Amino acid sequence: MSEHPSTYDPKTGVEKWLDKRLPIVRLAYDSFVDYPTPRNLNYWWTFGGILSVCLVIQIVTGIILAMHYVPHIDHAFASVERIMRDVNYGWLIRYVHANGASMFFFAVFIHMFRGLYYGSYKAPREVLWILGCIIFFLMIATAFMGYVLPWGQMSFHGAVVITNLIGSIPVIGGPILTWLQGGFAVDQPTLNRFFSLHYLLPFVIAGVVILHIWALHVTGQNNPAGVEIKSKEDTVPFTPYATVKDGLGIIIFLFLFAIFVFFLPNSLGHADNYIPANPLVTPAHIVPEWYLLPFYAILRAVPDKFLGVVAMFAAIAVLFILPWLDTSKVKSMRYRPVMRWFFVIFVVVCLALGWCGAQLPDTPVIPGLPSFNLIDGAFNSYLWLTRFLTLYYFAFFLVIMPWIGLKEEPLPVPASISEAILAEHAKKKG
Amino acid sequence: MSAFMTKSLKKVLGAVAVAAALAGASGAYAAGGAEHPKHVDFTFKGPFGTFDQGQLQRGYKVYKEVCANCHSATLMSFRNLGQKGGPFYDPKYKNPNDNPVVKAIAAEFEVPDIDTDTGEDITRPATPSDNFPEKYPNTYAAAAGNGGAIPPDLSVITKARHGGAEYIYSLLTGYVTPPKGLNVAPGQYYNPYMAGSLATQWDGDPHHVPVGGVLAMAPPLNQGAVTYDDGTPETVDNYAKDVSAFLQWAGDPHTTLRKKTGVAVLIYLFLFGGLTYAAYRQLWHGKH
Structure with a gap:
């Protein structure tokens, strides 16, 4: 505040x-001890702290990995395996870093859905939200380049597919592609610059995170009731109250993290990335890591390559203008009886898009069901399912949000945070 | 009504979060058209599973006498065989480079070197610190010697295939006579566990293309071909199991330490979490 x-x-x-x-x-x-925190924050609010932990884990493990990694097309794959075999606890550092990326995205998705549900993007927190969107975009770029570094089959062919998207931009696409790849194909210069940028971007992210927290502390935290802090009664000091709560959230999150690192370390990755990169052999099915699958699905939903790229970037760009698309005066969807069901559908749609991103477009969604051809593909196929889901994704932001905000009759909003807490107590008792 | 909706919504959100975690965990990738690997009761399965050292030793023997005739495993060094958890680990030799068994195994391989007196290329017997040598001087030689197919390096093969050790076992024991209507070229072998697409080689009903694929590796294991010293029956099934276990270990040699560490980490986090929860309850009492 x-x-x-x-x-x-x-x-x-x-x-x-x-x-x-x-x-x-x-x-x-003032920021982390005496800072007044809304009393009614729930566990969805612990993901901010969890994400800070994720960033620190990635940077620390990443710096150690960079001490042993060799950014050369002939040695990168073997150097990663050397880390796993011969560096003391190298297997731990590398598995933490690789699974840490997945955990980071898992946490950031929850963090974003939380912001979306409780209207944390609305005035006066627009800049806070936009900074968060910038962090998310930087995370995607960093994760993509990091995935290229082991120089496995998926690394290489993923890099080919994604960089070539730039080439689909009319007129200027070709030269930009050559500039980006450092040549006419994904090769040594590409790997070397990806390594450089993969080391740089996390520190850029850290910088934007500082701005994100700064903006947060200017406006104060949003809260499940979506009403601003009115009096001292509405808050508790950050330490010890929020620190203990965040601490518990972080420990539970680390428990999940540890299950993956120690018992399922390769379950979130693709087996093909343990095959050294071979430009002459294309994997049967090129897929990105799970956290990029929804965007990959949107890319493939559009028949035109360039327009697909536009749609993919638009899926992220639309988040930046979200504060001005929501017309509702009520922040929290707790008090928005119609909108929250559209929100639930939106979450399901995002998960379904991720699922579709991992399927071959021509595969029938329900095997054995009779189908018919619609324009350029069978109706009963992941292609068309993805298209409908993509339509909802964009409609949610561009149509549903502005429209429902005007039409919906919100439930009565509590006058203050303490009143919201009292109301909840009364509800629990009776 | 609103209370009900908020509550039901909470449930939905919780379920969605769990579903997200599971969808990620199960690796939502489409599989190729191949038979699902057979189930094998390997000792290393599960969070507490460990390798059977006798099986790893037998597996190494199968690897050395059969697989290594065509395949390499260059990411492994000989000393790995004698490190803790490895097939020839001996507590007497903390430093696996001193382990006489490992030294003897290494000496069976010739590795390239340079004569420091003349500067000429030579080969010499390997030492424990050397990596397993390349089988062929280059990929062209590898292809030429194997009917055009390059035998993949086996160092991380169990991590590089869906199904891991069970896939290797299934492939090695899964060769069958090709179904009628499937054209298999000479030097190729049909295996339902091999990922592939057989539509172009299939003369039968296009809706019932057989699963699996063809590969250039002939069925490599024959009963009695490898002598076991410990009385284990010398069957193809045992050979396949043992070599799959060995390759599983080779692909991730610190598995046992990893799982042990994991159990300790989870216990620690559980206790720490419990304490923190108690502190949280006491601190927040009456605050919300």
Whole structure:
């Protein structure tokens, strides 16, 4: 909260001396100790803290991996395996990093759906939301380039497919593609620059995360009731209340993380990426990692390659203008009886898009069911299912959100956070 | 009404979150047209499973006497065989480079080197610190020697195939006579566990193309071809099981340590989580 006055009181001489010159302890105290946190935050709010942990884990393990990794097309694959076999606890570091990417995306998707459900993007938090969208986009770029580094079959052919998308841009696409790949095909220069950028971008992400937290602390956190903080009664100090709650969320998340790292370390990846890259042999079925499948599905849903690329980027770009697409005056979907069902459908659609992204487009959705041809493909195929899902994805933001916001009659919104808590207590009792 | 809807919505959201986790975990990828691998009760399965050292030793023997005639495993070094959890680990030799069994195994292989006196290319017997050598000088030689197909390196083969060790076992024991109507070229062998698409080689009903594929590897295992010293019956089935277990270990040699660490980590997180939960309950009492 911007109006929240600093309560930091430097006690020792050293603290007083430093506080006059660089009030960094004051900043930390005001941001993470005395910071007023809404009392009614639920566990969906712990994902911000969880994501900070994810970023730190990825950066720390990544720096260690970079000490042993060789960014050369003839040595990259073997160097990754050397890390797994011969570097002390290298298997742990590498499995944490590889599964950490999946965990990072799992957490960020929940974080984004939470923001969407509780209207955390609405005024005055538009900049906060947009910064989050920038982080998400940077995460996708970083994850994609990281996946290329082991130089397995999926790394290589995934890099070919995705970089070639740029080539579909009319006129300027070709030269940009050559510039991006560092030549006329995915090869040594591509691998080397991807390694460089994969090392750089996480620090850019860290920078934007600082802005994200800054913006958060200017507006204050949103909360499940979606009403702003009115009085001191509505809040608790961040430490110890939020720190313990976030801590518990982080521990539970790490439990899930550990199950994957120690017992299912390769279950989220594709077996083909343990085959060294071979430009002459194309895998039967090129698929990205699971967290990019929804966007991959949208890309393939459009018959024209360039328009598919446009749709794929639009799927992310639409998030940036979300604050201005929602016409409702109520933030939290708790009090939006119609919209929340459209939200549930939206979550299901996103998951279904991910599922479709992993299927071959021509495969029938329901095997054995008679089908007919619609324009360019069987109606009973993942191609057409993906198209309907894509339609809903965009309609949710561009049509449903502005329209329902105007038409819907919201439920009564509590006057304050403490009133919302009291109402909940009454409900629990009776 | 609103209370009901909020509650039911919470349930839906919870279910959705779990479904998301599971959908990711199960690897939602479309499989190729091949028979699902056979089920094998390997000792290393499950969160507490460990390798059977005797089986790993037998598996190495099958690898050395059969597979290694065409395949390489260059990501492995000989000392790996003697490290903790490996087939020839001996607690007497903490440093596997000192293990006499490993030294003897390494010495059976010739590796390329350079004569430091003359500068000429030579070969010498391998030492435990060497990697398993390449089988062929280059991929062209490999293809020329195997009817045009390059035998894949086996170092990480169990990680590089869906089904892992069970797939290897199924492939090795799964060769059958091709169904009538399937044209298999000379030097090719039909195997229902091999991923592939046989539509172009199939003369029968186009809606019932047989599953599986063809490969250039002839059925490699024959009963009695490898001598076992420990009394284990010398059957194709045992050979296939043992070599699959060996390749599983070779693909991820720290599996046992990984699982042990994992159990400790989960117990720690569980206790830490319990303590934190207790602290949380006490702290938040009456606050929400």
